[in-house]
Amino acid sequence: MMSKKNVTKVILDETEIPRQWYNIVADMPNKPAPYYSPMTGKIATADDMAAIFPKEIIEQEMTSERFIDIPDEVREMYAQWRPSPLYRAKGLEKVLDTPARIYYKYEGTNATGSHKLNSSIPQAYYNKNAGIKRLSTETGAGQWGSALSLASNHFGMECTVYMVNVSYQQKPYRRSFMHTFGANVIASPSNLTNSGRSILEKDPECSGSLGIAISEAVEDAATHSDTNYALGSVLNHVCLHQTIIGQEAKKQLEMIDEYPDVVFACCGGGSNFAGAAFPFLMDRFKGKKVRAVAVEPTACPTLTKGVFAYDYGDTAKAAPIAKMYTLGHDFIPEGIHAGGLRYHGASSIVSQLYNDGIIEAQSCGQKEVFDAAVTFARAEGIVPAPESSHAIRAAIDEALKAKEEGREQVILFNLSGHGYFDFSAYDSYFGGKLENIHYDEQAVKASIANLPDIKG
């Protein structure tokens, strides 16, 4: 066994890539509430979802089997960069002068630079097997669009990405990345869909939102029989695919005789949090003491300030209606730099766990998030994504608390991606232009007044 005193990183052999995904639904005391169909207004059936998803994905969405086999073709593709490394943040511990031991799992080592490839690969694979020729999707910050472009190209499918207009303008190199993998990238709202056109009629300069881009991508898939839709977060099957992160991390920590007291991950729709935390929660359900904390921006505080209720997943009310913590589907968060965390809702599973007190949530402002990002970059030599830096902020605060109280603690956080496409955000920070943005309470109140009338 390696000594935990000296370890800098723990690398596993590719034969140790997990063979199954862990489905936390099997162990939840209260199961996530069923989706409702926006078409029928009733509980969504597999048939309702068949217009936009392949059979295997719908099954994974609804199953309560504890473990789901990972197909060989998917594991083979995972092997290009998995198992991902687990690092001990020795440099950061030194800067903080803390008695805590801080570890991070780094999901930025693949070409697309984030954890999202973990789910785009199986989603493309199942669609390819179902005879689908093209995938449509939305992208906010560009990471999901990049991940689905690469996976679609690998399995010989076309890919259409509706990219939120503000990011389309701000992140041209994310666009170039998707073009490199053959995707068709469209600024959203666009003239290509009814939902896009109706928004442009009212506001020709509309800068777009994730909710609008989802509406366009879902409409595209629903109106073309050879096209399906793929979503990069929120849904149960996406959370499921991400659980390879936590399974690997557990094995890596075991190799150095460690177990975390607390796991942090940032939370947009909830998928990287799910991926990092759920395999540890599996132990918690068996009595082990471990905390899991989701960290979100103060500009879009879904778990900490939202309501737990049924809501639409998108602006045009075309996607399944889910019971989740939500700020309301009309709420458009400010254009903070952590674009991947600007979604009005959260995964039903993560929401149910939060409501049941099994997980915790915190929020932080983007200025202190970038303080943490720069401290981390200088100490560890990796420039983190603005999204991931929320988890870094929370881990640093926890380590400082441990120092104050003079106690040892083992902290794990998920570094969901790198920030090498995000230097314009870093430039704003260094130029003193970043402000802490708090959500608009009145706008959320107004938006929550428009929730669908489903009790459940």
Ligand SMILES: *Cc1c(COP(=O)(O)O)cnc(C)c1O
């Ligand atoms: C998309 C993204 C997120 C947020 O999505 P989740 O589904 O909540 O994980 C976080 N970090 C990075 C790097 C992302 O690309």
